[in-house]
Amino acid sequence: MINMQLLIASFLSLVVTLGVEQVNPANSAANSLSVRPVAGSVQSANDGALASVRRSDDSSRGADQRLLRLSPTEHLRRANIYMTNRAFEEAREHWRAFIDYYPQEARVPEALLGIGRSYLQSRRNAEALSTFDRLVREYGSTREGREGLNFSAAALLRMGKPSDAADRYAQYIDRFPQGERIDTAHLNIIDTLREAGRSQEAITWIGYTRQRFAGTPTDTNALFARLRLEV
Template identity: 65%
Template sequence: MKSSKDRDDNTRKRLRGDQLGKVLASLVLLLSLAATFAATTVPRVTASAEFVLTRLHLFTIQASSQRNSDANLEAVRRQDRLARNARGIITRLTPEEHLRRASVYHANRAFDEAREHWQALINYYPDDPRVAEALLGIGRSYYQARQYTEAYNAYDQLARVYPSTKEGREGLNFSAASLLRMGRASDAADRYLEYINRFPDGERIETAHLNAIDTLREAGRLQEASNWIGRTRQRFAGTPTETNAIFAQLRLEISEGNWRRAISSADELSRRGFQKGVSITPAEVAYLKAYSLDRAGNRDAAFEAYLSVPTGIDSYYGWLANDRLAAIADTKLRSQADERVNGNNSQVAGVADRYPAPYRQAIIATAKKRKLDPRFVLALIRQESVFRPLAKSPAGARGLLQLTMDAAQKYASNAGVSNLQESQLYQPETSIRLGGEYLAELFGMFPNMPEAVAASYNGGEDNVARWVRRAKQKDPGVFTSEVGFDETKAYVQKVMNNYRVYRQLYTA
């Protein structure tokens, strides 16, 4: 469920009559969407003309790219209907064509259809050098669909049959990831260690070290995790991987409540560079140190440490630090805490036009039915699609809430949507209803944990359940530090920053 920046502008080409008709229809749709945007924005905030015009420009670009991508999918489906024999089986095509069609299906998360072509290549061309590529595709498609047992079987076969290829190394690495998601953390850790030992110069050697550390933690093998932190630091000294290993040490100490060692690790991190490839920011380090001092009972030092966390509406850890400052400040220090809060309030007032609330009726209706905070829904949509109903991501996510077809089908019945088609995901009301069902399910899994819900929406609830257990602490900032995907961690912080602003601008 990832947002898109697809670009494809054909406006300089001459249009035939049928193309012109499509353009005119698109313009009618865009003007209708603009009218909806203006009519449904909450009165307290008026969207600027610049904001609306920017959205219209993006609508045009997105409409073009969306049609092309969806047209490719439909074209391949038409070709496949002609390529089936009397028993409905895909006939023999060239290896290149099987891979091309599989790629189109995979990009649109039509996993069954993609696997059909990968398997056809394997069956028709068992000695082709691209069989390993097809097997890797099968494993990835099962993995993305969260069918981890099937993914493991494909990856394991790949690792055993093609050990000297890049695909075979990928198979070993992702077989470990599959085992972890199957609840077999100890076996997964052993697989990561096998990768490290067998392929010391493998493409994923650095992440294999870091994944082994976290997986050993999840397996309860804490001493081994600490040992591998030391080995990782030694091997990758002076690199971002060493810094990330120190971060792993900090997270381990916090989860176990070893506050003195956590403070020491935070101090060491704060003295290091935060170059590209480092999975932590200075603000995160400052907050985690403050939290550790707080939990250690050193309130005076904690107060000063929280003050050192940069504030502002775009600072996730700054918002959290302000919450803690307000909670622990005595009368003498209250003014310092209030000053930071007031600064954020002033910033919010100054950027109100950047936080509109279109599709108000649909959002409120769904939120009321599913007991959701409509402001959280707005925060999510702002991050997912910037309120562009025609948005489509390279991963096949569509619409306001960037739903993939496989996810949308899961919630269609409860949302009252029958015979769901890809095109319906571009309809704002349909997207909101389907997304509302998913969000309601996530809040049921993680009550009163909006960070965990946001992380689930982007990175999968199965992963989030592991990160929650690994964090052990109830603090939202500690949980966010445990989010294992850099993209998802950044996503959580942006959604929560949006949510904080929307909570100040609008009543629930």
């Protein structure tokens, strides 16, 4: 057992030195998915764009009600408008049409990531996980593939599988040591290991994290995670 007073003193010293605000790393992956509400004229513009794209879709369907082939850019534009307005099923319809009509396009990974994130936001976690797994399997060398591996951990955590989620974060750290989410992956593996009851492994990862990100907000959050293990 470490000296609690020494740990608290170290934590306060880091906070004062860095002048940073502690965040909850366990929620960072999920929070990054949220579409923040907007107000006033921006919301009105979004509503207008949504109504406009729905009218366009009404005239962009065949006799079987399937979406007709639009340009790649137009499918993605409409999908993003739907996603922004949390019209997830309609967004997925355009992403799927894009993939079906343009399977060799370079932005297919982007469409798959959008599908996975839309499932995750609507709490359809198993479908999100399946989509993210496909993204990692087929496009693991892309930025979207890296995002897919990171978000697959979030899906597993929401499915009540923190141990499996921790293993996914470990995979991300191992495969993508310079990945865009490498700092939050370190913090998330600590919290998911703690939630999974793997406290000793969490402590080990706290050490790794503090060493790699010494003197940064990530260092402070890792020390805070150590405090949470002690109380």
